[in-house]
Amino acid sequence: MRVRLSRLLIFTSRNGQLVCDDPVNHRQFALRPAVWDLLPHYTVWAQPREADSHVVKQLLESGLLIEEGSPEHRREDELGPWRTWGTAATYFHLATRTHDSERFVTAAEDTARLREKGEQEPQPEPFKRYGTEPVTLPAPDPLPMELTQALRRRRTTRRFAARQPVGLRQLSTMLHWAGGVQHRVDLPGFGVSLLKASPSGGSRHPIEIYPVIRSVENVRPGLYHYAPDVHGLEPLREEPLSDEEVLHWCGDQSFVARAPVLFLYTAVLERSAWKYPMGRTYRAIFAELGHVSQTTYLAGTALELGVFFTAALRDETVERDLGVHWNTEIPLGVSGFGAPDGEEAERQAAMLDGGTAGFSYPRDAWDGLG
CATH class of the missing domain: 3.40.109.10 (NADH Oxidase)
Structure with a gap:
């Protein structure tokens, strides 16, 4: 089995922590320094090192790593035009892509929210x-x-x-x-x-x-x-x-x-x-x-x-x-x-x-x- 870091992930820092942003599943993970240190080894397809086996299993389950030949691998190989439009466009689309489970507020809920917000923060001119x-x-x-x-x-x-x-x-x-x-x-x-x-x-x-x-x-x-x-x-x-x-x-x-x-x-x-x-x-x-x-x-x-x-x-x-x-x-x-x-x-x-x-x-x- 060979594994690789998913190419759809974005890494950033927040509040002193290293954060992995998964736009496909709309999830974010704070990474331990030990995890961050091993990720460069898996930027290309590689056999998991014995010392990494426990962490690699966790990273596969979380989606940070993908297995060669898996559905996740095929998805990343079939990006189509997104491949030429670049990382920023792909990330934005996936991060703002709604899921089946997305909940939209009702008109009444939105009105109540805006009335409360308007009392604290008047709307812009x-x-x-x-x-x-x-x-x-x-x-x-x-x-x-x-x-x-x-x-x-x-x-x-x-x-x-x-x-x-x-x-x-x-x-x-x-x-x-x-x-x-x-x-x-x-x-x-x-x-x-x-x-x-x-x-x-x-x-x-x-x-x-x-x-x-x-x-x-x-x-x-x-x-x-x-x-x-x-x-x-x-x-x-x-x-x-x-x-x-x-x-x-x-x-x-x-x-x-x-x-x-x-x-x-x-x-x-x-x-x-x-x-x-x-x-x-x-x-x-x-x-x-x-x-x-x-x-x-x-x-x-x-x-x-x-x-x-x-x-x-x-x-x-x-x-x-x-x-x-x-x-x-x-x-x-x-x-x-x-x-x-x-x-x-x-x-x-x-x-x-x-x-x-x-x-x-x-x-x-x-x-x-x-």
């Missing part, structure tokens, strides 16, 4: 403000397209008209639907909850929007923060961002620098964590990003704007430029939009009329087609 004088946006325009039509027309656009700025009302309308407050609900004992066009778990709405204005009528180019409580733009940097800066943010994708407007999305973690103090909440935040991104797509389509989304970010750079820290507010992704160039508009129109389907490429060295 639903709005983030920087304190700069916001640029007031005009009232949004009605969307001039039915939902069915917008859904059918929705495409990703990576080619934009070079000299056609986004209109101020178009920007206002895009922000209104992407992050604007549609209703406020006053819940006694809980405070105000917001309702927006995109759904949010527990109505927490952790997502913030930072518009990067590059070419918009009557708005100075720069970096702004959208303040949905007043439907305005808080200036953070009232000077144009260079192509090099936005390209570096977004993985050097050339089409990003050609969009007249970028919406940079972040999440304020404490809003969601206040109500949902479990790791699975991190999954929900990225699901909400998908909701907001799709709303941006559909609103842009209704306004006859081309839209794209990318999650290819250099997080550390974005955090530094926004002045945020990953332990409180995290970058999520970017939407960009503007008028598509003539050739791109014709291509998309032809697809609607039954023409050849295809993707929007920037036609340059970045995509390898230029």
Whole structure:
């Protein structure tokens, strides 16, 4: 019999102890120094040493060691895409994967818990403000397209008209639907909850929007923060961002620098964590990003704007430029939009009329087609 340390385990230290975290079974073990000392011998398949036999038996029973040819061995050899996604992604998924025996609290239990928590720890503010004088946006325009039509027309656009700025009302309308407050609900004992066009778990709405204005009528180019409580733009940097800066943010994708407007999305973690103090909440935040991104797509389509989304970010750079820290507010992704160039508009129109389907490429060295 040969045994090996399970490759799904994570080791850390806590309160002066060495701890083994088993994400598959949601268990944690404090390890004695003697156990820790023998583990390096079993990082590869090895016959148990006679002196280790008693401890090895315990480690096999606990799942820290696996036996060659066992179901646990086969499971680790059949990781599929998780093998290339790496240890961190695999660990997070397994640690937040619910089991058959998982117990979910009832609505009544959750309400009682939140009422008690609210007395000791008021919920975080639903709005983030920087304190700069916001640029007031005009009232949004009605969307001039039915939902069915917008859904059918929705495409990703990576080619934009070079000299056609986004209109101020178009920007206002895009922000209104992407992050604007549609209703406020006053819940006694809980405070105000917001309702927006995109759904949010527990109505927490952790997502913030930072518009990067590059070419918009009557708005100075720069970096702004959208303040949905007043439907305005808080200036953070009232000077144009260079192509090099936005390209570096977004993985050097050339089409990003050609969009007249970028919406940079972040999440304020404490809003969601206040109500949902479990790791699975991190999954929900990225699901909400998908909701907001799709709303941006559909609103842009209704306004006859081309839209794209990318999650290819250099997080550390974005955090530094926004002045945020990953332990409180995290970058999520970017939407960009503007008028598509003539050739791109014709291509998309032809697809609607039954023409050849295809993707929007920037036609340059970045995509390898230029």
